Amino acid sequence: MKNKENHQAPGIxxxxxxxxxxxxTIHAPVVRVWQILTAFKSYPxxxxxxxxxxxxxxxxxxxxxxLQPPGGKPMLFKPKVLCFEENTELRWIGNLLFPGIFxxxxxxxxxxxxxxxxxxxxxxRFRGIVVPILKKMLEQNTLSGFKLLNEALKRRSEGxxxx
Numbered sequence: 001m002k003n004k005e006n007h008q009a010p011g012i013x014x015x016x017x018x019x020x021x022x023x024x025t026i027h028a029p030v031v032r033v034w035q036i037l038t039a040f041k042s043y044p045x046x047x048x049x050x051x052x053x054x055x056x057x058x059x060x061x062x063x064x065x066x067l068q069p070p071g072g073k074p075m076l077f078k079p080k081v082l083c084f085e086e087n088t089e090l091r092w093i094g095n096l097l098f099p100g101i102f103x104x105x106x107x108x109x110x111x112x113x114x115x116x117x118x119x120x121x122x123x124x125r126f127r128g129i130v131v132p133i134l135k136k137m138l139e140q141n142t143l144s145g146f147k148l149l150n151e152a153l154k155r156r157s158e159g160x161x162x163x
Contacts, residue, residue, distance in 0.1 A: 009123050012082045013093045014105040017127035018135065020143050023119055024150040028157040030110045030118045034087045036156050037108055046156050049145035057084040063092065065106075069141035070148060079106070095128070102128040120153060122146050 009021050026033055036042075040053040051074060055063035061081050068074045079094030082105070089109045096102035109121040123146075126138065154160075 009107075009121070009125075011105050011125045012091060014103060014125040014127050017125045018131050018138065019123060019125050020138060020146065021121070021123040022143065022146040022150055023121045023123075024154055025113070025117055026120055026154045026157045027117045028159075029116060030087050030112045033110055033118055033120060033153065033157045036153060037090065037110075046152050047149060048152055049149040057081050057090060057092075059084060065092070065094070067145070069137075069145040072141050079104075096130070100128055102126070102130045102134070120150060122150055 009019055011017070036046075038057070043050055043052055049067060049069065050065060051068045052066040053063060055061060057063060059081055062078050063081060065077045065079060066074050067077065077094040079092035081090075081092050083089050083091035087110060089107065091105065091107045091109075093103065093105045095104070104124050104126050106124045107121065109123075111119045111121065113119060124142070126134075131138075
């Protein structure tokens with residue numbers, strides 16, 4: 001994982017705020033990683049953090065996302081899709097109760113590398129009145145969940161597990 005400055009991990013809806021950033025190099029083509037990342041029905045088989053994702057990821061549509069941070073209980077969100085660009089990016093924004101309490105702009109971004117591998121950037125920007133209270137939980141449990149997802153996606157994309 002690398003720390004990124006806010007301007008290096010852009011937000012669409014949340015321009016500033018607490019940033020949790022992770023990335024991993026995956027030795028597989030972007031197209032393969034994207035296929036796995038967007039095969040939502042198979043998430044329970046491999047994804048340790050986003051346990052399920054339901055709906056059609058169309059810009060402006062609501063999807064249903066079940067997150068489970070390590071050591072935490074499952075949490076159901078119904079975020080709005082901000083970006084769905086094939087082989088490049090899936091981005092959504094969700095909130096707790098209503099906007100301004102606890103908002104998160106979640107991003108999966110793929111970048112093709114010259115050697116045929118790709119970089120998977122997985123990050124989220126948070127804002128809202130309870131974000132300072134949840135800082136420790138976000139920096140430990142949530143970021144650990146990002147890393148677990150990254151590693152699982154890498155293993156699956158590189159063919160190191162049965163699919």
